[in-house]
Amino acid sequence: MPSIEEILAVERIDDDIYRGGVFPSALRRTFGGQVAGQALISATKTVDPGFGVHSLHGYFLRPGKPDQPAVYLVDRIRDGRSFVTRRVTGVQNGEAIFSMSASFHISGDEGIDHQDLMPRAVDPETLVDRAAEGPNRDLFKEWETFDIRIVPRDQLVTRDGLAAQQRVWFRYRDRLPDDQLLHVCTLAYMSDMTLLGSSKVPHPGVQAQTASLDHAMWFLRPFRTDDWLLYDQTSPSAGGGRALTQGRIFDRAGRMVAAVTQEGLTRTNVPADQISIMKGPR
Known part of the structure; x- marks a missing residue:
């Protein structure tokens, strides 16, 4: 497997145009986190280093082809004194596969400060390394450079009134440089892992x-992706072939470092040979 630094090392083709690399994959469609991470790193290359990314909003428009590179076109929507906005379109074969808006905030601003408490969870060291064991070990080999450990149902401290709950510890296995931008883009890549799976918790076997x-x-506070992060996931609603999922990400010290919301396709009335992990609607 390539390193995350290799995955995020997009090539500059021209002003505000970048190209991502091609990497071996067992998936039929390009992993969504790869597309989002490459799009975000492309946007950051057009922004002054004094600004840090604080949010992104992306749409997976078409399934990406993992054996072909994606080209990322960056539009400089706004350059303000405190905020910068970029729009990025990922393209393959002349068609848009991904569209993203990203906002950047100047460092050093001060304001009110609060956060929810980190939910209770067993220590990650006590859990199974899913790349080595378990029924999904072949799938987790796709991300063997990441250590992903799902908290078992019998060890999960649940909250009343929530339809679907799941917690996952994850981290990048190797030490990464002290570059917060790299950690932000790595977390954008990681955030697509396992989140949609939280919607299937109430429907085992379906x-x-x-x-x-x-x-x-x-992105709420500085963090490192090569240290353990707890992904607290819920799915408040599913219906009509779609599921809404939400996630809060905490570091080991209990600081909330990021929040995620994702809607995904969860269609059941399809032939068995079409059921696969894909990014983009069909």
Whole structure:
């Protein structure tokens, strides 16, 4: 597997035009986190280093082809004194596969400060390394550079009134440089992992065609992706072939570092050979 630094190392083709690399994959469609991460790193290359990304909103428009590169076209929507906005379109074969808006905030602003408490969770070291064991070990080999550990149902401290709950510890296995931008883009890549799966928790054994439809993310506090992060996931609603999922990401010290909302396709009335992990509606 390539390193996350290789995945995010987009090539400049021309002003505000970048191209992502092609990497081996067992998936039929390009992993959505790869597209989002490459789009975000492309946007950051057009922004002054004094601004840090604080949010992104993306739509997966078409399934990406993992054996072909994607080209990212960056539009400079606004350059303000405190905020900068960029729009990025990911293209393959002349067709848009991904559209994203990203907002950047100047560093050093001060304001009120509060957050929810981190939910209780067992220590990640006590859980199974899913890349080595378990029924999904072949799938997790797709991301063998990431350590992903799902909290078992019998060890999950649930909250009343929530339809679907799941918690996942994850981290990048190797030490990464002290570059917060790299960690932000790495978390954008990681945030698509396992989140839609939270919608299937109340429906064990149900086979569904799944795909990320849109993805929104807010970066709240500095963090490292090579340290353990807890992904507290819920799915408040599912119906009509779509599921809404939400996630809060905490570091080991209990600081909320990011928040995620995603809607995904969860279609059940499809032939079995069409049920696969895909990014983009069909």
